[in-house]
Amino acid sequence: MFTTPSQTINRNHLLTALQVDELERLRPHLELVQMPLGSVLYESGDRLQHAWFPTTAIVSLQYIMENGASTEIAGVGNEGVLGISLFMGSTTTSSRAIVQTGGCGYRIKAGAMLQEFNRAESLQRLSLLYIQALITQMTLTAACYRHHSIEQQLCRWLLLTADWLTSNELTMTQELIASMLGVRREGITEAAGNLKDAGFINYRRGHITVLDRSGLETLSCECYQVVKKEYDSLLSTYASTRHSHSQAYRKK
Amino acid sequence: MFTTPSQTINRNHLLTALQVDELERLRPHLELVQMPLGSVLYESGDRLQHAWFPTTAIVSLQYIMENGASTEIAGVGNEGVLGISLFMGSTTTSSRAIVQTGGCGYRIKAGAMLQEFNRAESLQRLSLLYIQALITQMTLTAACYRHHSIEQQLCRWLLLTADWLTSNELTMTQELIASMLGVRREGITEAAGNLKDAGFINYRRGHITVLDRSGLETLSCECYQVVKKEYDSLLSTYASTRHSHSQAYRKK
DNA sequence: CACAGTCTGTGCGGTATCGTACATAACTTA
DNA sequence: TAAGTTATGTACGATACCGCACAGACTGTG
Structure with missing residues (x-):
């Protein structure tokens, strides 16, 4: 959807759109981790210890009903971040995050993430922008479940x-x-x-x-196009706000 | 759900939970408006001119499909705010906001809202907290559409x-x-x-x-209880962060 | 009061999806 | 290669919901 395969390796679009100074501050806290198929990043009700920025992994956000039935609410790939409730101020989340396609991603401890978010610079701005797109995806998912x-x-x-x-x-x-x-x-x-x-x-x-x-x-149904358009738009906004020197990150 | 009827008049829980100084800054920009049944606050794709804080009105967030079919994604009452994409950084939204139960609310111009939000004080913190609860509601709505x-x-x-x-x-x-x-x-x-x-x-x-x-x-289904619990928790968090002098607002 | 407009009740055939059961095929491991 | 496990294919009745049609009831208006 977003870029050609070769560019995607070890790369998360949200991170690469950060301001250079901000990325430099975050870099020591970013840990490249495996995200194997089926692993659960967090469960409903968990207190989050980390946030994750997928690079090649895809993560599914699901709600698990009392009887065990599951429902995917949204997916998160290398355009986004997992653990948003960390900086939304809530201690817990209502969904489960489970790796749908194994791969890699960057992990960051909750404290470091929160601290950077609260500086109200590009991480905050980009995260909120991302959440808006995520909300659009959730909206379409719900409508799709109803009508298609x-x-x-x-x-x-x-x-x-x-x-x-x-x-x-x-x-x-x-x-x-x-x-x-x-x-x-x-x-x-x-x-x-x-x-x-x-x-x-x-x-x-x-x-x-x-x-x-x-x-x-x-x-x-139309749902795919609407969601795709939203994410395309998100990525182009990322790109337009990306600092010219951010490729320093890619060299890592 | 949240309080007794008499307390609800002309009152929005998010606003009343603001810090006193912040509320004082916002107050000149808050305009008490009628929100009659059926009126559309914004359509999908609109560029938002205002945010709204319902007091007695209830607003339904809906997605409208190409064929005109509608789906409610979430509801917003006096615990929340409409027009969140304003401060999420997106220019437009994917849903329609339509008044489901007529009443009143406070309206604020986009610029003033954004400016205060970007001060990264209590309005930002409370809004993000609210959005987290809204996301929970959307999650449950989607799951409910699927399974119940x-x-x-x-x-x-x-x-x-x-x-x-x-x-x-x-x-x-x-x-x-x-x-x-x-x-x-x-x-x-x-x-x-x-x-x-x-x-x-x-x-x-x-x-x-x-x-x-x-x-x-x-x-x-369980969905009601889960959502109610989330909103109860939201309101108690509001209450616990409310400044002791915020009742100045209520006197207005 | 009559009438028009809107809301609610009911019936009926059609269809998508479910729940269940079981068969077959493809991988994995011993 | 044989056995075991997991994935996929198929069938069939049950059911929830849909689409449509229309009747009846309520409400506001002239």
Whole structure:
């Protein structure tokens, strides 16, 4: 969605958009960590110890109902940050953050994050900007759950995920997708079968390949385009506020 | 939900929780306005000219799909503020804000709001705290749309609305409720009929009376309790950070 | 008071999704 | 290679909700 694959490695767009001096202050606190598939960054109710800036990982924000049913509320890739409630002033969060696609990211301790945020400089400004986009994504997710078919939602989900990955090869079981969309696994099997018959995707046990993005877009609801547009706009705002020397970070 | 009716008049909890000096700075910019039923504070894509702090009004945040179908994403009462994207740094919003229950509120021009927010004092802190609670509400709304029946959602909606009103008398047509929950009007008619048969509510053309809150809670999904708890917690945090002299505002 | 407009009640067939059960296929490990 | 595990395919009745149509009831207005 955002950049070409090669640029994405070890790179989080929010971080790279920071002012140079601010990034230099943060750098000693940023720890490059593995974010393996399925690992839980935080649970509903947890007191956050860190914030995370994904680079190649994709994280799913989910709400878990009392009966254990899950619902994905939003996804976070290398355009964003996890643990926003840290600086929103709340001690806990209502959702679970679980790694949907394994990869890497930067981790920072809660205290350091909060301190920098409260300086009210670019980290704050960019984080708030990001949260606005996140809210848009959540809005569309809710509307999509209400009004669109499983097949449409699957198309939206595949497109968004492929955008985050900047790849057409997803490592993902139908069971997992179903749990994120909050539907039965069989529903995904059927929808995926249709998409395969249409020639828009291909898949084998645990792997999905997007063959025809525009095909998926025609079957998808408007939700994908709206969210994509919001994130594109976010990234271009990042870019326009990026200090000319911020590439110092990339060299690291 | 939050206080007794008499205390609610002309009062917004976020405003009253501000530091005294900050409130004094804001006061000249706060304009008490009518917020009549059905009026649209902003549309999706609008550039915001104001922020609003409801006192007796309730505002519904909705996403409007391309085909005109609507979905309520969250509600805002006298615990919150409308127009958050103003200070999130985005120029526009993705949702529509429409007055669901007529009443009053304070309005403030975008510039004044932004200026005070950027002082990074209590208005910023409280607004972010509020947004965190709003995000929780949006999360639960999405999960509820996915997993719960119309009847459960109606119970949730009635309880939340009654809490905002601090009253058991809602002026509301089934058609309007249906459009907010994004379902058919007939679905609401049927669910409301069940609740009436159970003795939990009563209604006549355009009016609904909640007779048995705990009854509704038993039929409601967990979503109501979770949201209520979040807002209760928000208000108690407001209260604990309120300056002892803030009642100066109430005297106005 | 009559009438128009709006709100609510009801019925009925259609459809998407669910819940369940079980079969088959693809990987993994011994 | 065999066994075990996990992923995917398929089927079928149940059900919640939809779309539509229309009737009846309430309310405000001339």
